[in-house]
Amino acid sequence: MARRSTVKALVIGASGHLGNAIVRAFVNRNYRITACGRRSVPPANLSDLSVRYLSGDSETPGLLDKWIDGHDLVVDAAAPYPLHAFSPVSEFGNDPIAQAERRTRLLLDAVRRHKARLVYVGSFVTMVRPRTDAQRFKHELMRLAHPYFEVKELIESQMLDASRRGLPVVIGNPTYCLGPWDLHDRDLCMIPLLLRGEIPSSISQMLNVIDVRDVADAIGAAIDTERYGQPIQISGHDISTDELYSLICELGGVPRPRISTATTFALAGAYSMELMLGMIGEKTRLPSGGMMMATLFDCLVSSDQMSQLGVAPRPLSETIVDAIKWYRKIGYCT
Secondary structure (H helix, E strand, O other): OHHHHOOEEEEEOOOOHHHHHHHHHHHHOOOEEEEEEOOOOOOOOOOOOOOEEEEOOOOOOOHHHHHHOOOOEEEEOOOOOOOOOOOOOOOOOOOHHHHHHHHHHHHHHHHHHOOOEEEEEOOHHHHOOOOOHHHHHHHHHHHHHOHHHHHHHHHHHHHHHHHHOOOOEEEEEEOEEEOOOOOOOHHHOHHHHHHOOOOOEEEOOEEEEEEHHHHHHHHHHHHHOOOOOOOEEEOOEEEEHHHHHHHHHHHHOOOOOOEEEOHHHHHHHHHHHHHHHHHOOOOOOOOHHHHHHHHHHHHOOOOOHHHHOOOOOOOHHHHHHHHHHHHHHOOOOO
């Protein structure tokens, strides 16, 4: 315990869903934590934690060096993830691919200068392995249609290259995450939308769902065992979207959606709507990128990496109950 208490960890994106779970796991390890975010004051999921909070934009020149100075562990839980397919530029005013490359390069250079270790929280989409011609065609089509996939592949390739050059980098790639402490825009939070009756139908799609706390535990175990330079698939429970929606609605005490739509038709509709709104400079409430990612679970190969790390996913019902309590606490379900 004394050894762990000497660790000074910087968490970028500490108010994000995964970043906040990592902060809390580090608190339990007695790490000395600096939490970084864009908000001027600590948000609701950080306000009750004994951490140092720094506000700012990680892309401000020189700010990463100021943040990282004095820390021996850096967690990047705020890597770019473009949600909308038809935005010609990112929210920061740059091409999303170029912006991701530049940000990652600046981060890696700063971590290297301060001789720190790095944890990168990526995405399961880099772990998928299409097995049929149809799957390979669909995968390539989505890569061409949406920048999210190329961004995640690019960032991971930069991380792997840095690891080969000697930088100790843990690469964690979680599947679909649920659990408490989420502060995303309510319109992007599936559980509150279901509980408010704003999702009229489900899709016929298999998913893999993991609790954010189990993701944080897996990352902690990977740090302990020095799993550097090895993309880690952090996965949990296989469940269909219909079954997941039914379980959430049962535990939340509301009727479940009665309609189930084929994934292909739902994706085509979401993508067409995003295209039409994009042409007039508007954004959709239902970005097609999330639905595209869901279809990639068909290409995800089972992995025993979680068991190798000694982490067993908690029961899905526990995850959902705790998530519902959180969303109700912050007023997302009313």
